[in-house]
Amino acid sequence: MRLAVFGAALVFSCAASGQDVAKEIQRYRQMVAEGSPAELFELEGEALWKKAQGPKNGSFERCDLGEGPGVLKGAYAHLPRYFKDADRVMDLEARLLYCMSTLQGRSRDDATARVFGSADRPSEFELLSIYVAGQSRGVRIEPGMAHPKEKASYELGRALFFHRVGAWDFSCASCHGEEGKRIRMQELPVLYKPQYARPVMASWPAYRVSTSQVITLQWRMNDCYRQMRTPEPTFGSETTVALIHFLTATARGETYGGPGNKR
Amino acid sequence: MAAGPMKMRANLGSGFTDVRVLMTHPMETGLRKDPDGKIVPQHFIQNLTVKVNGKTVIDAQISQAVSRNPVFSFRLKGGAKGDKIEVSWLDNHGESAAIEAAVA
Amino acid sequence: MRPSALLVALLASAAWADPTPQEVQQIMQRDFHARGQATMDRLAQDAVQRVCTETQNRPPAELTKSLEADQMKTIVFPEGSLLGDWKRGETIAQSGRGLTWNDKPDDPAGGSCYNCHELSPREMSHGTIGPSLRRFGATRGSGAEVQRYVYGKIYNAKAYNLCSQMPRLGASGTLTAAQIKDLVALLLDPASPVNQ
């Protein structure tokens, strides 16, 4: 059945107009979002946050996400931001990686051995992300924009967004630069414009029903570059954080409403 | 994936109680292959029971065609705040789990 | 990109002092790693990518002309008819595989055509980044000149429109000459569903 479910390009009769198709797909997505099991992963993420592990046998309960050690309320909505202890701008996942090193004593190799998980076994970053992000529901999105390194990160992110590169000459704007465009049936938000970035950034990370997987922004950057036919961006690197920073800053002022649900 | 946590909400609506229950379960069809090309054995919930204050109100039998990490919504007649709702499941491996919540 | 968007982008870049494409390229060289067939040389921008990045896809006319002429020289036209098999072309148009770090280099690639274009009326799940190609051959005929244009456009779209968002499917090594001929047939063959 999996083959049929995941591989087949099924074709419908041309009786339905394009508009009807779009309307019905909208309805599908709404019903899917209403019946999403995303909340289950917040529970698993919470347990992982509190679990002591690594050579230092530490949990994340002392991890400072920018609002003070262990403070979760609103922390996600204020990322990415500059961290003095690391002297760099970090998004949630880069910061979690930092805490795995400092509080749990884990090596980068150990901590990043499996950054993107599967439906059978979500990764630590996925479970932690969905739990931490859930603690920012109802908080306004305000990433750091004051420190010079925060400004530089935002600028780099915007330059990357329009930078054409790779075997197929794409930039992020190739797909997300013009209004009213789709890939297959997927509408493409124009992510450098606030009115499009706001609802999108307010709903990441997310549970993706089609693959039963939790997906994070680091995964989203990674998989976009995969489809842009470039080499792979390193997890939590300045490049990925800068893009996430640019997108989040473009969405600032929006109330965070995630974790979300994707088709 | 082993069966993981469950979650449930039971809310008083107009004339009925809305019950929404989420369960972590792979719901393997037995037709899917893993990345190494090996068939993943069938593993799915077969029975589901909903009880109100200890009395069974819904008995369900389901197949492997229910989606992974199943989510069900049910409606119970009337109801009152504090009514105890219990949902339990049993799968084809004999594993089971249950969750309880009070109507809010 | 529409003029207003360009203006916004230019104004913004003046205010914030954007990193140059060269600086971005250096940072990417540091932050990316090769994986599978996606090797690090793919991060080096060629002249087309650099000019289109620098000018927000609005290169000056003269530069456009000379770069398009350079791109035209990359196109290798096979001898004889350029019309392949539209049925195979439909399969190639449906497939979005090829050149990513998790595609196997020996597996046949696709053209990803339906991701951006409407083609056969039987496939409703099509993108809109590129123009609709419905009845492409029915309205233009399928003569030698049209065949050559379609083959060339698929092989290297940048030879015809420098900052087009369409990949250079032949020049990048994504599709073989035989595959491109099958796509030409999908667009031009009177029997192809595209022309029904």
Next chain:
Amino acid sequence: MNPLRRTLVSLLALAIAKPLAALAAWNKEAFSAKTPGDALKGLGIGNAAPSKDLQIEAPEIAENGAVVPIEISSAIAGTSSLIVMIEKNPFPLTARFDFKEGALPFVKLNVKMGETSDVRVLAEAAGKYYTATKEIKVTIGGCGG
């Protein structure tokens, strides 16, 4: 075992596993049937009358067959069971819900569909069977996500 199961889920589970297994009925014959007709036979259903009082709420097009949300309800007096069948699935019978005193004949769930198919719902009320169908088309979405 996931520690959450010990902490978050009230684990009567192990205690009740055996009695539940003993009590639970799962109609193997009907669930193993490969055609809708054989599934009906397995369920002991002969005739079912079409009914407008049997509602199927579902999108006409599903972007992904792995998760298709379906809401079913019956306005037929005395409805005691609702049955869901996906006619073109390898094993059409998908679920059977038996409602006792205290439950309304309503359920919402997500199902897997291998391809575009009619979804058939049957209701049992006072020993009689009623039926309704809805076609759901299954397609693929964007190239990425």
